Amino acid sequence: MGKPQPTLLGVAAPPVVLAVLLLSCSLHGARAEEESASLDTGVVRGEAGLLNSSAVSIGQSGVARATWYGAPNGAGPYDNGGACGFKNVNRYPFMAMTSCGNQPLFKDGKGCGACYKIKCTKHKACSGRQETVVITDMNYYPVAPYHFDLSGTAFGKLAKPGRNDELRHAGIIDIQFTRVPCEFPGLKVGFHVEEGSNAVYMAILVEYENGDGDVVQVDLMESGRGRRGGGGGRWTRMRESWGSIWRLDSNHRLQAPFSLRIRNESGKTLVARNVIPKNWRPNTFYRSIVQYS
Numbered sequence: 001m002g003k004p005q006p007t008l009l010g011v012a013a014p015p016v017v018l019a020v021l022l023l024s025c026s027l028h029g030a031r032a033e034e035e036s037a038s039l040d041t042g043v044v045r046g047e048a049g050l051l052n053s054s055a056v057s058i059g060q061s062g063v064a065r066a067t068w069y070g071a072p073n074g075a076g077p078y079d080n081g082g083a084c085g086f087k088n089v090n091r092y093p094f095m096a097m098t099s100c101g102n103q104p105l106f107k108d109g110k111g112c113g114a115c116y117k118i119k120c121t122k123h124k125a126c127s128g129r130q131e132t133v134v135i136t137d138m139n140y141y142p143v144a145p146y147h148f149d150l151s152g153t154a155f156g157k158l159a160k161p162g163r164n165d166e167l168r169h170a171g172i173i174d175i176q177f178t179r180v181p182c183e184f185p186g187l188k189v190g191f192h193v194e195e196g197s198n199a200v201y202m203a204i205l206v207e208y209e210n211g212d213g214d215v216v217q218v219d220l221m222e223s224g225r226g227r228r229g230g231g232g233g234r235w236t237r238m239r240e241s242w243g244s245i246w247r248l249d250s251n252h253r254l255q256a257p258f259s260l261r262i263r264n265e266s267g268k269t270l271v272a273r274n275v276i277p278k279n280w281r282p283n284t285f286y287r288s289i290v291q292y293s
Contacts, residue, residue: 025100061178064146068155082137084112084243100149102142112244182213
């Protein structure tokens with residue numbers, strides 16, 4: 001366990017490259033599968049009772065299996081990215097406390113950015129202490145209904161002091177998890193204009209959303225389009241490209257500055273007015289002045 005995995009890309013990619021992205025965590029999980037027969041089956045428990053391999057919402061908890069990949073003290077992929085498209089997950093606010101998630105956690109990318117408290121209790125090296133991790137990557141071949149393929153850093157954090165290498169050596173462990181609201185102190189929601197964006201194509205990565213932590217819809221409003229007597233503009237739905245990246249293919253030259261509207265899993269919306277300036281550039285991060293409370 002812990003064998004380095006293929007490097008992930010942080011930019012929009014063609015299908016062949018996306019296949020590599022999806023396999024980065026999953027190859028590791030497939031190797032762990034043969035070791036998992038004696039471990040418990042993961043079942044999530046929420047207020048409505050038991051949910052078998054269903055998507056997890058805020059407050060729900062259950063049991064899962066955890067593996068790890070990448071460097072023992074790393075953030076997972078060596079480019080510090082992942083299939084969600086996030087960049088620099090080794091730095092604040094993620095601080096390498098990241099994880100791949102299988103489908104009920106990754107949700108075809110709509111689970112990107114969701115936060116979970118996890119702990120391990122059965123292995124003799126487990127501390128039993130809760131740690132918070134963020135879904136930043138995908139696990140395509142799970143070893144359980146709920147499978148967290150953790151960064152080496154996050155996996156080691158579950159151990160008693162001085163016993164993180166011992167726990168990593170176990171390779172696959174039982175854990176308990178609870179989905180919790182995300183908290184990114186001092187940060188507002190950010191938007192990264194992806195490489196390849198141009199006058200008729202816009203790809204946006206959304207990150208650092210408090211609360212649900214995830215985004216299920218993004219809309220873009222151009223400057224001056226659809227205005228009526230000084231009223232608001234017209235919102236255009238963006239399509240999910242991959243991970244937490246949303247795209248708009250336009251039949252005309254897009255008119256900046258752009259406002260962006262995001263909606264999270266709970267249905268709460270947030271509007272960042274004119275957050276992408278008139279002189280925007282590809283491969284550039286723009287921070288808003290708004291955040292979920």
